[in-house]
Amino acid sequence: MKLREWLGHAEAQLNAGPHPDRAKRDAEALLLHLIGKNKAWLMAHAEDEFAGCTLIRYAGLLERRRKGEPIQYITGETEFYGLPFRVTPDVLIPRPETEHLVEKVLKIATAFERPRILDIGTGSGAIPTALAYNLPQAQVTASEISASALSLAEQNASRNRVVIRFLQGDLLAPVDGETFDIIVSNPPYVPATDRDSLSVEVRDHEPALALFADDGLSIYRRLIPQAFAALVPGGFIALEIGYGQQPAIHTLLENAGFTDIQFTPDLQGIPRVAIARRP
Numbered sequence: 001m002k003l004r005e006w007l008g009h010a011e012a013q014l015n016a017g018p019h020p021d022r023a024k025r026d027a028e029a030l031l032l033h034l035i036g037k038n039k040a041w042l043m044a045h046a047e048d049e050f051a052g053c054t055l056i057r058y059a060g061l062l063e064r065r066r067k068g069e070p071i072q073y074i075t076g077e078t079e080f081y082g083l084p085f086r087v088t089p090d091v092l093i094p095r096p097e098t099e100h101l102v103e104k105v106l107k108i109a110t111a112f113e114r115p116r117i118l119d120i121g122t123g124s125g126a127i128p129t130a131l132a133y134n135l136p137q138a139q140v141t142a143s144e145i146s147a148s149a150l151s152l153a154e155q156n157a158s159r160n161r162v163v164i165r166f167l168q169g170d171l172l173a174p175v176d177g178e179t180f181d182i183i184v185s186n187p188p189y190v191p192a193t194d195r196d197s198l199s200v201e202v203r204d205h206e207p208a209l210a211l212f213a214d215d216g217l218s219i220y221r222r223l224i225p226q227a228f229a230a231l232v233p234g235g236f237i238a239l240e241i242g243y244g245q246q247p248a249i250h251t252l253l254e255n256a257g258f259t260d261i262q263f264t265p266d267l268q269g270i271p272r273v274a275i276a277r278r279p
Contacts, residue, residue, distance in 0.1 A: 010062050083130060104238055128141075129153075
């Protein structure tokens with residue numbers, strides 16, 4: 001059977017999965033990942049015969065996708081802020097929404113000659129790697145409680161040829177006594193009660209440790225006061241936040257002593273990034 005025909009079968013199979021709207025795109029992406037070719041090659045070889053062990057492996061990838069496994073975990077690859085990253089089920093898949101957080105930090109960083117930046121709960125290392133790549137003058141540190149996630153973050157930093165100090169521990173514990181110009185974090189903020197409302201891709205495959213936080217605010221309640229104490233006067237905190245959390249986050253920042261509190265919406269108009277300054 002020809003490649004073109006197998007792709008048609010693959011698309012039909014994925015139409016029975018959780019994302020039929022992406023069936024054709026995912027079928028092509030999995031095939032190209034498997035054979036190590038690009039789409040131009042595929043268009044030129046659509047009439048080639050496709051069989052044997054490669055076909056068996058392709059069927060296995062399709063079945064994983066049909067059951068809802070994120071395509072990024074199947075291929076082990078994703079892109080964030082124009083950079084390549086390896087991802088595994090040990091870490092969240094970096095979201096486009098988080099690029100808004102990076103953009104805000106890049107703007108804030110212009111106020112400092114050699115900004116000292118701390119990323120808390122780094123996961124795959126996407127945030128500090130993007131920052132270090134675009135701010136070669138910055139001193140970037142990243143903390144993470146999960147050893148497996150930290151190892152992956154180190155690999156991603158090395159892959160993108162940036163220098164980051166990685167430390168294992170809970171929130172700011174690994175940098176106790178140090179001060180920073182900017183503290184950034186995309187912490188777990190999904191309320192545990194929202195678990196059943198999430199897509200099967202997220203609910204059943206991404207790490208719960210990086211997703212859920214009791215009522216959604218428990219990490220912020222600990223993180224925000226710790227960040228205030230670790231920031232220099234005039235330093236900034238930058239946080240990604242969840243849907244409907246703006247009022248609570250504003251109160252937490254204000255009560256901790258932060259001023260100039262601002263929120264930036266994502267492309268859907270949802271407040272997604274909180275920025276505040278330590279006076």
